[in-house]
Amino acid sequence: MLVHLKGLLTPDELRRIRATLQAPDAPWIDGRASAGAQAALVKRNEQLAQDSAQAATLRDIVLGALRRDALFFSAALPRRIYNPLFNRYRPEAPTYGAHIDGAVLHSHSDGQWVRTDVSCTVFLTDPDEYDGGELIIHDTFGVQRVKLPAGDAVLYPGTSLHAVSPVTRGARLASFLWIESMVRHDEQRRLLFELDMNLLKLRQQLGETPETTALTGVYHNLLRQWATP
Numbered sequence: 075m076l077v078h079l080k081g082l083l084t085p086d087e088l089r090r091i092r093a094t095l096q097a098p099d100a101p102w103i104d105g106r107a108s109a110g111a112q113a114a115l116v117k118r119n120e121q122l123a124q125d126s127a128q129a130a131t132l133r134d135i136v137l138g139a140l141r142r143d144a145l146f147f148s149a150a151l152p153r154r155i156y157n158p159l160f161n162r163y164r165p166e167a168p169t170y171g172a173h174i175d176g177a178v179l180h181s182h183s184d185g186q187w188v189r190t191d192v193s194c195t196v197f198l199t200d201p202d203e204y205d206g207g208e209l210i211i212h213d214t215f216g217v218q219r220v221k222l223p224a225g226d227a228v229l230y231p232g233t234s235l236h237a238v239s240p241v242t243r244g245a246r247l248a249s250f251l252w253i254e255s256m257v258r259h260d261e262q263r264r265l266l267f268e269l270d271m272n273l274l275k276l277r278q279q280l281g282e283t284p285e286t287t288a289l290t291g292v293y294h295n296l297l298r299q300w301a302t303p
Contacts (some may be wrong), residue, residue: 075264076211076218076230077149082139082196083225092224094128094217095247101126105161105170116171119238122160124182125287133158133183136249137197148270149229149265154254155182158196162247163207165218169240172210172231179252182217188251190232191260197222197248204244207259208298212230229253231260256301266300 083091094100105119122129136158138148156179163169175190195209201221209220209228212235220228221241230236232252257263270293276286 075149075267076213076220076228077145077261078222079143079146079227079229081225082146082227083135084139085225087135088141088198088225091132091249092247094132095122095162095198097128098137100128102162103199105167106157110176113173116169116173116237118167118169120162120164120167122162124159126155129160130183130196131161132160132249134217136251139196140194141215144167145228147229149263150249150253151266151297151301152192152253153256154188154191156188156252156254157181158251160198160247160249161186162245163204163238163241164245165242168206168242172235172237173237175252176182177232188252189254189258190228190264191255191258192253193236193250194227194253195220195232195248196225196227197249199247199290200222200224201246204246205240205242206239207246209240210239212236223293256303257297259300259303260298264299266293266296269296278297 075261101123102120102125105121106114108118108121109117178189179186180187200223210229211218222228255263273289
């Protein structure tokens with residue numbers, strides 16, 4: 075399941091993040107420093123040093139945006155969130171080849187182990203600012219090529235094979251993170267998300283009715299059955 079989070083970041087938040095990442099003193103390092111042995115073979119990008127003061131400030135902004143976004147909560151049903159990281163792709167460090175993220179990652183910021191049920195990329199530059207740089211996701215419905223407006227984000231299963239195509243002009247800035255969901259299996263999360271979204275539409279059209287109340291009960295009983303809080 076791919077979910078597009080439109081306008082996740084406010085214009086002010088986006089400006090603050092971009093100003094920090096584009097500052098001359100931004101501590102960019104070789105992205106391979108955080109990659110496993112297999113991923114390092116195909117990873118050619120730059121990453122903001124996660125122990126820097128800049129990274130700590132920007133993490134808080136992205137986490138705050140996620141926590142207030144109702145669509146994010148409905149789609150991901152978050153239990154734990156791996157601390158957001160930040161990367162840069164440009165012609166000098168242009169791509170990340172096809173790979174699957176590690177199943178469980180250790181967060182440097184809070185020391186937690188996080189199972190990577192859901193992956194998230196937050197785009198920080200607009201599509202016309204760079205050539206290439208599509209997020210290529212091998213989904214159950216085929217290959218999806220994602221290149222979103224700055225401030226938007228995409229959620230997709232952590233089990234997906236994915237890559238970033240080579241950037242040949244400009245720079246692609248993004249934040250990326252993983253979510254351990256209360257509902258481990260993607261198919262169950264998809265069913266709950268579709269039920270929640272359709273319930274929302276029914277309430278907008280009809281108001282609160284006995285049928286929407288009953289279906290809300292179905293949603294929560296399924297969540298009760300599948301969730302690990």
